[in-house]
Amino acid sequence: MPATAAGRAQAPVSPLLICLAAWIVPGAGHLWLGRRQKGLVFLLVPTLMFAFGLWLEGRLFPFEPSQPLVALAALADLGIGLPYLLARALGAGAGRVVALTYEYGNTFVIVAGLLNVLVVLDAFDTATGRK
Protein backbone atom coordinates (compact mmCIF):
# COMPACT_ATOMS: atom_id res chain seq x y z
CA MET A 1 0.00 0.00 0.00
CA PRO A 2 2.22 2.82 -1.22
CA ALA A 3 -0.42 5.51 -1.02
CA THR A 4 0.29 6.54 2.55
CA ALA A 5 0.95 10.13 3.44
CA ALA A 6 4.39 9.19 4.75
CA GLY A 7 5.24 7.34 1.53
CA ARG A 8 4.22 10.29 -0.62
CA ALA A 9 6.09 12.77 1.53
CA GLN A 10 9.31 10.78 1.27
CA ALA A 11 9.07 9.94 -2.44
CA PRO A 12 11.95 12.22 -3.56
CA VAL A 13 14.42 10.44 -1.28
CA SER A 14 16.50 7.84 -3.05
CA PRO A 15 15.63 4.27 -1.97
CA LEU A 16 19.34 3.48 -1.94
CA LEU A 17 19.93 6.30 0.52
CA ILE A 18 17.15 4.88 2.67
CA CYS A 19 18.82 1.47 2.50
CA LEU A 20 22.17 2.92 3.47
CA ALA A 21 20.61 4.66 6.48
CA ALA A 22 18.72 1.50 7.41
CA TRP A 23 21.93 -0.52 7.28
CA ILE A 24 24.07 1.93 9.23
CA VAL A 25 21.51 2.53 11.98
CA PRO A 26 18.98 -0.32 12.34
CA GLY A 27 15.47 1.08 11.92
CA ALA A 28 16.64 4.43 10.54
CA GLY A 29 15.15 3.68 7.12
CA HIS A 30 11.69 3.13 8.55
CA LEU A 31 11.99 6.16 10.83
CA TRP A 32 12.99 8.25 7.82
CA LEU A 33 9.94 6.98 5.94
CA GLY A 34 7.67 7.95 8.81
CA ARG A 35 7.07 4.41 10.10
CA ARG A 36 7.84 5.26 13.71
CA GLN A 37 6.54 2.12 15.40
CA LYS A 38 8.40 -0.20 13.04
CA GLY A 39 11.51 1.95 13.11
CA LEU A 40 11.71 1.93 16.90
CA VAL A 41 11.23 -1.85 17.06
CA PHE A 42 13.93 -2.35 14.42
CA LEU A 43 16.22 0.05 16.23
CA LEU A 44 15.86 -1.69 19.58
CA VAL A 45 15.47 -5.42 18.96
CA PRO A 46 18.35 -6.29 16.57
CA THR A 47 20.68 -3.89 18.40
CA LEU A 48 19.87 -5.48 21.76
CA MET A 49 20.28 -8.96 20.29
CA PHE A 50 23.68 -7.95 18.92
CA ALA A 51 24.75 -6.51 22.29
CA PHE A 52 23.43 -9.58 24.09
CA GLY A 53 25.46 -11.80 21.76
CA LEU A 54 28.62 -9.88 22.56
CA TRP A 55 27.80 -10.10 26.28
CA LEU A 56 27.53 -13.88 25.86
CA GLU A 57 31.12 -13.78 24.59
CA GLY A 58 30.22 -14.29 20.96
CA ARG A 59 32.78 -13.50 18.31
CA LEU A 60 32.85 -10.97 15.49
CA PHE A 61 34.21 -13.16 12.74
CA PRO A 62 37.03 -11.93 10.49
CA PHE A 63 36.77 -11.86 6.70
CA GLU A 64 38.71 -14.97 5.75
CA PRO A 65 38.13 -15.96 2.13
CA SER A 66 40.06 -19.18 2.74
CA GLN A 67 37.33 -20.22 5.20
CA PRO A 68 34.01 -19.71 3.44
CA LEU A 69 31.81 -20.33 6.49
CA VAL A 70 33.81 -17.84 8.58
CA ALA A 71 33.57 -15.29 5.76
CA LEU A 72 29.80 -15.80 5.56
CA ALA A 73 29.50 -15.34 9.31
CA ALA A 74 31.55 -12.14 9.01
CA LEU A 75 29.17 -10.87 6.31
CA ALA A 76 26.20 -11.68 8.54
CA ASP A 77 27.86 -9.86 11.46
CA LEU A 78 28.40 -6.81 9.27
CA GLY A 79 24.67 -6.69 8.51
CA ILE A 80 23.94 -4.87 11.77
CA GLY A 81 25.89 -1.81 10.56
CA LEU A 82 27.08 0.82 13.04
CA PRO A 83 26.91 -1.42 16.15
CA TYR A 84 29.30 -3.81 14.38
CA LEU A 85 31.69 -1.00 13.49
CA LEU A 86 31.52 0.40 17.03
CA ALA A 87 32.12 -3.03 18.56
CA ARG A 88 35.13 -3.52 16.27
CA ALA A 89 36.49 -0.09 17.14
CA LEU A 90 36.09 -0.78 20.86
CA GLY A 91 37.80 -4.15 20.59
CA ALA A 92 34.67 -6.09 21.57
CA GLY A 93 33.69 -9.40 20.02
CA ALA A 94 36.96 -11.23 20.49
CA GLY A 95 34.98 -14.29 21.53
CA ARG A 96 36.10 -16.86 24.05
CA VAL A 97 35.84 -20.31 22.54
CA VAL A 98 35.92 -22.10 25.89
CA ALA A 99 33.03 -20.04 27.29
CA LEU A 100 29.82 -22.03 27.74
CA THR A 101 27.86 -19.28 26.04
CA TYR A 102 30.22 -18.84 23.05
CA GLU A 103 28.00 -20.51 20.45
CA TYR A 104 24.87 -18.85 21.84
CA GLY A 105 26.63 -15.50 21.56
CA ASN A 106 27.65 -16.21 17.98
CA THR A 107 24.07 -17.12 17.12
CA PHE A 108 22.72 -13.89 18.58
CA VAL A 109 25.34 -11.75 16.80
CA ILE A 110 24.89 -13.45 13.43
CA VAL A 111 21.09 -13.48 13.55
CA ALA A 112 20.97 -9.83 14.62
CA GLY A 113 22.94 -8.93 11.49
CA LEU A 114 20.72 -11.07 9.26
CA LEU A 115 17.56 -9.59 10.77
CA ASN A 116 18.86 -6.12 9.96
CA VAL A 117 19.45 -7.19 6.36
CA LEU A 118 15.76 -8.16 6.19
CA VAL A 119 14.89 -4.78 7.70
CA VAL A 120 16.98 -3.03 5.02
CA LEU A 121 15.15 -4.96 2.28
CA ASP A 122 11.81 -4.04 3.86
CA ALA A 123 12.86 -0.39 3.95
CA PHE A 124 13.73 -0.62 0.25
CA ASP A 125 10.32 -2.13 -0.55
CA THR A 126 8.62 0.59 1.47
CA ALA A 127 10.66 3.36 -0.16
CA THR A 128 9.90 2.10 -3.66
CA GLY A 129 6.18 1.77 -2.91
CA ARG A 130 6.02 -2.02 -3.02
CA LYS A 131 4.58 -2.15 0.50
Added chain:
Amino acid sequence: MLIFSLGVSVVFAVLMRDEPRDQLRLGARLFAGFVGVGLLMGWLLYPLPL
Protein backbone atom coordinates in the same frame (compact mmCIF):
# COMPACT_ATOMS: atom_id res chain seq x y z
CA MET B 1 16.12 -19.87 23.61
CA LEU B 2 13.24 -17.81 25.00
CA ILE B 3 15.10 -14.51 24.52
CA PHE B 4 16.21 -15.50 21.03
CA SER B 5 12.69 -16.61 20.07
CA LEU B 6 11.22 -13.41 21.45
CA GLY B 7 13.61 -11.18 19.49
CA VAL B 8 13.18 -13.00 16.20
CA SER B 9 9.39 -13.26 16.60
CA VAL B 10 9.04 -9.53 17.29
CA VAL B 11 11.11 -8.54 14.24
CA PHE B 12 9.35 -11.01 11.91
CA ALA B 13 5.90 -9.98 13.13
CA VAL B 14 6.61 -6.28 12.70
CA LEU B 15 8.14 -6.92 9.25
CA MET B 16 5.24 -9.00 7.99
CA ARG B 17 2.20 -7.20 9.45
CA ASP B 18 1.24 -3.52 9.58
CA GLU B 19 -1.49 -3.44 12.21
CA PRO B 20 -0.41 -3.77 15.87
CA ARG B 21 -3.16 -6.33 16.56
CA ASP B 22 -2.02 -8.52 13.65
CA GLN B 23 1.61 -8.08 14.70
CA LEU B 24 0.78 -9.25 18.21
CA ARG B 25 -1.12 -12.28 16.93
CA LEU B 26 1.57 -13.32 14.45
CA GLY B 27 4.34 -12.63 16.98
CA ALA B 28 2.66 -14.85 19.58
CA ARG B 29 2.22 -17.66 17.04
CA LEU B 30 5.83 -17.40 15.88
CA PHE B 31 7.11 -17.32 19.46
CA ALA B 32 5.06 -20.37 20.40
CA GLY B 33 6.25 -22.13 17.26
CA PHE B 34 9.93 -21.40 17.89
CA VAL B 35 9.77 -22.51 21.52
CA GLY B 36 7.64 -25.57 20.74
CA VAL B 37 9.86 -26.76 17.89
CA GLY B 38 12.96 -26.06 19.99
CA LEU B 39 11.69 -28.23 22.83
CA LEU B 40 10.53 -30.95 20.43
CA MET B 41 13.88 -31.03 18.65
CA GLY B 42 15.63 -31.17 22.02
CA TRP B 43 13.65 -34.23 23.03
CA LEU B 44 14.08 -35.93 19.64
CA LEU B 45 17.85 -35.39 19.66
CA TYR B 46 18.26 -36.32 23.32
CA PRO B 47 18.88 -40.08 22.72
CA LEU B 48 21.52 -39.43 20.07
CA PRO B 49 25.13 -39.83 21.23
CA LEU B 50 27.41 -36.82 20.85
